[in-house]
Amino acid sequence: MSDASELPVGIADVEAAAVRIRDQAVRTPLLGSAALDARAGGRVLLKAETLQRTGSFKFRGAYNLISALDPAERDRGVVAFSSGNHAQGVAHAASLLGWASTVVMPADAPPLKIERTRAFGATVVTYDRATESREEIAAALAARTGAVTVPPYDHSMIMAGQGTVGLELAAQAAERELVPDQVLVPCGGGGLTAGIATALADRLPRAVVRPVEPAGYDDTTRSLAAGERVANAAGASSICDALLAPTPGELTFAVNAALAGPGLVVDDDQVRAAVRWAFEELKLAVEPGGAVALAAVLAGVADTADRVSVVVLSGGNTDARWLT
Amino acid sequence: MSDASELPVGIADVEAAAVRIRDQAVRTPLLGSAALDARAGGRVLLKAETLQRTGSFKFRGAYNLISALDPAERDRGVVAFSSGNHAQGVAHAASLLGWASTVVMPADAPPLKIERTRAFGATVVTYDRATESREEIAAALAARTGAVTVPPYDHSMIMAGQGTVGLELAAQAAERELVPDQVLVPCGGGGLTAGIATALADRLPRAVVRPVEPAGYDDTTRSLAAGERVANAAGASSICDALLAPTPGELTFAVNAALAGPGLVVDDDQVRAAVRWAFEELKLAVEPGGAVALAAVLAGVADTADRVSVVVLSGGNTDARWLT
Numbered sequence: 001m002s003d004a005s006e007l008p009v010g011i012a013d014v015e016a017a018a019v020r021i022r023d024q025a026v027r028t029p030l031l032g033s034a035a036l037d038a039r040a041g042g043r044v045l046l047k048a049e050t051l052q053r054t055g056s057f058k059f060r061g062a063y064n065l066i067s068a069l070d071p072a073e074r075d076r077g078v079v080a081f082s083s084g085n086h087a088q089g090v091a092h093a094a095s096l097l098g099w100a101s102t103v104v105m106p107a108d109a110p111p112l113k114i115e116r117t118r119a120f121g122a123t124v125v126t127y128d129r130a131t132e133s134r135e136e137i138a139a140a141l142a143a144r145t146g147a148v149t150v151p152p153y154d155h156s157m158i159m160a161g162q163g164t165v166g167l168e169l170a171a172q173a174a175e176r177e178l179v180p181d182q183v184l185v186p187c188g189g190g191g192l193t194a195g196i197a198t199a200l201a202d203r204l205p206r207a208v209v210r211p212v213e214p215a216g217y218d219d220t221t222r223s224l225a226a227g228e229r230v231a232n233a234a235g236a237s238s239i240c241d242a243l244l245a246p247t248p249g250e251l252t253f254a255v256n257a258a259l260a261g262p263g264l265v266v267d268d269d270q271v272r273a274a275v276r277w278a279f280e281e282l283k284l285a286v287e288p289g290g291a292v293a294l295a296a297v298l299a300g301v302a303d304t305a306d307r308v309s310v311v312v313l314s315g316g317n318t319d320a321r322w323l324t
Numbered sequence: 325m326s327d328a329s330e331l332p333v334g335i336a337d338v339e340a341a342a343v344r345i346r347d348q349a350v351r352t353p354l355l356g357s358a359a360l361d362a363r364a365g366g367r368v369l370l371k372a373e374t375l376q377r378t379g380s381f382k383f384r385g386a387y388n389l390i391s392a393l394d395p396a397e398r399d400r401g402v403v404a405f406s407s408g409n410h411a412q413g414v415a416h417a418a419s420l421l422g423w424a425s426t427v428v429m430p431a432d433a434p435p436l437k438i439e440r441t442r443a444f445g446a447t448v449v450t451y452d453r454a455t456e457s458r459e460e461i462a463a464a465l466a467a468r469t470g471a472v473t474v475p476p477y478d479h480s481m482i483m484a485g486q487g488t489v490g491l492e493l494a495a496q497a498a499e500r501e502l503v504p505d506q507v508l509v510p511c512g513g514g515g516l517t518a519g520i521a522t523a524l525a526d527r528l529p530r531a532v533v534r535p536v537e538p539a540g541y542d543d544t545t546r547s548l549a550a551g552e553r554v555a556n557a558a559g560a561s562s563i564c565d566a567l568l569a570p571t572p573g574e575l576t577f578a579v580n581a582a583l584a585g586p587g588l589v590v591d592d593d594q595v596r597a598a599v600r601w602a603f604e605e606l607k608l609a610v611e612p613g614g615a616v617a618l619a620a621v622l623a624g625v626a627d628t629a630d631r632v633s634v635v636v637l638s639g640g641n642t643d644a645r646w647l648t
Contacts, residue, residue, distance in 0.1 A: 029353040034377055050607040053358055112604075280436075283374040283640035285607040316607035323644035 007258060008251040009156045011202040014163035014195065017064040021164060024096060025060050026052050028165075030172035030310070035281050040297050040304035043178065047169045050286055050316030054120065056242070057165055057192055057314050058082075058089030058152075064161030065150055066093050074099050079147040081105070081134035084113030085242050085289075085315050086152040091122035102147060104138045110241060112319055153191030154249035162192045166199025169310050173204075180207045181307040184293035186314040187211030187220050187263065188243035190252030196312070197259035209260040210302070212293045214240040214271065220248045220256060221263025229253050239268050239322075242289030242315055266292050270299040275322040278313070288322065290315035331582060332575040333480045335526040338487035338519065341388040345488060348420060349384050350376050352489075354496035354634070359605050364621050364628035367502065371493045374610055374640030378444065380566070381489055381516055381638050382406075382413030382476075388485030389474055390417050398423050403471040405429070405458035408437030409566050409613075409639050410476040415446035426471060428462045434565060436643055477515030478573030486516045490523025493634050497528075504531045505631040508617035510638040511535030511544050511587065512567035514576030520636070521583035533584040534626070536617045538564040538595065544572045544580060545587025553577050563592050563646075566613030566639055590616050594623040599646040602637070612646065614639035 031046040049057040066078060077100035080090040087103040094101035103117055107126040118124050127137050142149050151158060166183070173180050183200060185193045190211065197209040211220045216236030223229045231247045238244065248256065266274075271288045274295035278286040286294065293311045296302040302309065355370040373381040390402060401424035404414040411427040418425035427441055431450040442448050451461055466473050475482060490507070497504050507524060509517045514535065521533040535544045540560030547553045555571045562568065572580065590598075595612045598619035602610040610618065617635045620626040626633065 026356065029355070031353070031375060032350065051355060055607055279609050279644065283379055283609040285603050285609065320603065320644045320647035324648065 007255050009159040009163070009194065009198050009255060011198060013156060013160035014167060014199045017060070017160040018164045018167055020067050021060055021063050021161060024053070024063055025164070027168055028052050030169055033282055036297070040309065042304040042307045042309060044297060044304060045173060045178070045180070045310045046282070047165060047310055047312045048284065049165060050284055050290060050313050054088040054092045055315060055317040056085035056089065056290065057162055058085045059093060060164050061158035061161030061191060062086065062089035062150055063093035065155065065157040066097050066099060068157060069148060071098070076146040076148060077101060078150050079104070079138050079141050080150045080152070081138045082152055083109045083241050083244065084117070085317060087113065087117040087122065088120055088317070090150050091117050091120035095121035102141055104134050104141070106134070110317070113317055116317065153189035154251045156251065159191050159195045159198065159252065159255065161195065163195025163199040165192065165312065166196035167203065170200060170203035173310065178308050180204060180310045182208040182210055183310040183312065184210050184212050184264070184296055184302055185312045186243060186289055186292045187213050188289065189245040189249045190220050190256050191249065192312070192314060193220070193260050194252040194255035197255060201259050211256065211260060211263045212296045213263060213265055214238040214243055214292055215265050215267040217243055217245070218263065218265045219245065221265055223248050223253060224257060224261035224263055227257070239271060240289035240292060242287060243292065264296045264301050266295040266299060266301055270295040270301070272322055274298050279323050284313065285316045285318060286313050287315050287318035331579050333483040333487070333518065333522050333579060335522060337480060337484035338491060338523045341384070341484040342488045342491055344391050345384055345387050345485060348377070348387055349488070351492055352376050354493055357606055360621070364633065366628040366631045366633060368621060368628060369497060369502070369634045370606070371489060371634055371636045372608065373489060374608055374614060374637050378412040378416045379639060379641040380409035380413065380614065381486055382409045383417060384488050385482035385485030385515060386410065386413035386474055387417035389479065389481040390421050390423060392481060393472060395422070400470040400472060401425060402474050403428070403462050403465050404474045404476070405462045406476055407433045407565050407568065408441070409641060411437065411441040411446065412444055412641070414474050415441050415444035419445035426465055428458050428465070430458070437641055440641065477513030478575045480575065483515050483519045483522065483576065483579065485519065487519030487523040489516065489636065490520035491527065494524060494527035497634065502632050504528060504634045506532040506534055507634040507636065508534050508536050508588070508620055508626055509636045510567060510613055510616045511537050512613065513569040513573045514544050514580050515573065516636070516638060517544070517584050518576040518579035521579060525583050535580065535584060535587045536620045537587060537589055538562040538567055538616055539589055539591040541567055541569070542587065542589045543569065545589055547572050547577060548581060548585035548587055551581070563595060564613035564616060566611060567616065588620045588625050590619040590623060590625055594619040594625070596646055598622050603647050608637065609640045609642060610637050611639050611642035
């Protein structure tokens with residue numbers, strides 16, 4: 001493990017984020033489920049970020065970053081690219097803070113996510129995922145308008161904001177007199193994992209933080225095993241639209257290589273079963289990408305026997321298509 | 325308002341129930357939603373009994389009653405009649421306490437509820453709602469086997485158990501430094517309303533407790549207005565299978581006439597919209613009967629402007645049929 005002081009985000013950043021977002025973000029509940037404990041053969045607690053503003057944890061990082069910008073520059077606006085959850089987080093955070101926002105979204109993003117991003121006040125610009133580069137479109141927009149880019153994960157303020165999930169779950173587990181052995185975190189670009197790992201390195205240093213990824217998009221799992229950033233093969237598909245990052249972020253990987261892993265991988269069938277189980281047994285709407293950590297428990301991919309595990313349910317922006 | 329000391333349940337009974345169920349029932353979260361506040365024009369908090377064991381508040385009353393029985397008589401077992409949520413509450417509470425259970429359910433109850441009741445360990449006996457009397461079947465079973473009947477609402481121990489919802493929401497609102505002006509409660513036989521009204525008469529005496537009922541099954545609303553128990557017209561239909569009681573209970577009405585009302589009524593379309601809204605915006609699975617109080621807010625049937633309102637989401641045992 002490398003010296004934490006060399007990492008791009010630290011516990012002080014996460015604690016500052018917690019203060020910044022305190023009055024706007026939901027302190028989401030840490031839920032228990034006797035049915036899940038029985039399935040897992042151990043104690044499992046669910047950090048329900050599905051109940052966060054905008055339906056995912058992304059609001060935390062977006063609000064943390066935008067609220068730290070100079071309000072005198074509000075007229076420049078902010079710009080982001082996202083398949084959906086970060087889009088909504090940025091749109092809503094910007095709107096609460098009086099910033100205009102433009103979000104670059106793939107034309108094939110879930111229609112619900114595009115619609116909700118507009119409803120939260122953003123101008124949505126769509127692009128063709130196969131032929132256009134969202135980074136280039138966003139950069140061109142930023143260059144033309146002077147807008148500040150809010151990246152989806154590879155930024156210390158974003159990781160710090162997401163890390164408040166870790167501060168909360170540590171405190172909430174302590175309120176129940178439980179000490180988590182492991183925390184399973186849905187992982188796309190790695191910002192949520194990096195933030196939680198940063199928080200828990202301080203609050204629960206013996207807990208293992210494990211990123212969970214969909215098959216075909218297991219870049220963080222393989223990168224952690226290889227000790228360097230590796231990319232996903234082109235052309236993979238997954239129902240986890242929220243987790244389709246091509247490689248780990250540069251900054252997120254630096255943190256995760258030091259503080260998290262090894263990773264876990266689940267396939268689409270295991271995710272579908274988890275989404276249905278969450279609805280029927282937990283009474284929670286969870287989107288496929290938000291359900292991968294739960295899927296790892298239900299499918300036995302994670303070792304939960306006789307342990308205290310925390311499962312992060314990272315997002316719930318889905319329609320009912322997975323339930324029937 | 326009559327003298328509280330004449331009522332069939334009092335605050336001491338609810339407080340004793342809270343102690344009895346403490347280690348088994350979930351202290352369900354009191355959730356906030358900025359989207360709901362915006363819709364309501366006031367502050368709305370959601371008491372999510374959908375996240376209770378067995379997916380509804382019914383576990384509280386059942387566990388309270390059965391845990392107070394003499395364990396030496398366990399071999400007699402318990403018997404109950406229910407369209408579904410009370411069935412699951414009794415089956416699970418009985419099983420945790422080592423009692424066998426038999427539950428009389430209508431043959432046309434939602435298959436999910438029958439299946440889950442069996443999964444919680446009960447023997448299920450079905451009957452024809454049109455031609456048979458569930459009370460007679462349950463009474464015959466009890467007479468034959470010596471089983472103890474666990475009534476769905478008209479019993480002081482059941483009302484006391486459900487009243488723990490009121491103790492919790494009062495404490496949870498206080499933790500947020502909010503003082504509810506009104507509490508909207510889904511109402512079938514009236515046990516949950518009576519329990520909550522009993523708890524809040526002590527903890528939040530200025531809060532108005534309002535039962536909310538589906539059109540066609542608005543017996544409590546009309547009874548409160550008439551000052552005496554009146555029945556529903558035969559042949560009414562509603563998608564709120566959990567709330568189809570023919571009349572208010574004798575004991576529940578005595579409490580509710582003293583401490584609750586006036587009632588509110590919502591129609592099936594308003595309930596359908598609320599079930600969908602709960603899934604899409606709140607990310608919660610709520611069954612039709614569990615969503616009537618939310619429907620009253622969303623449809624503007626309840627006056628929520630500039631007030632602090634608590635909405636009880638009483639159950640979530642549904643499949644996805646209402647979402648598509």
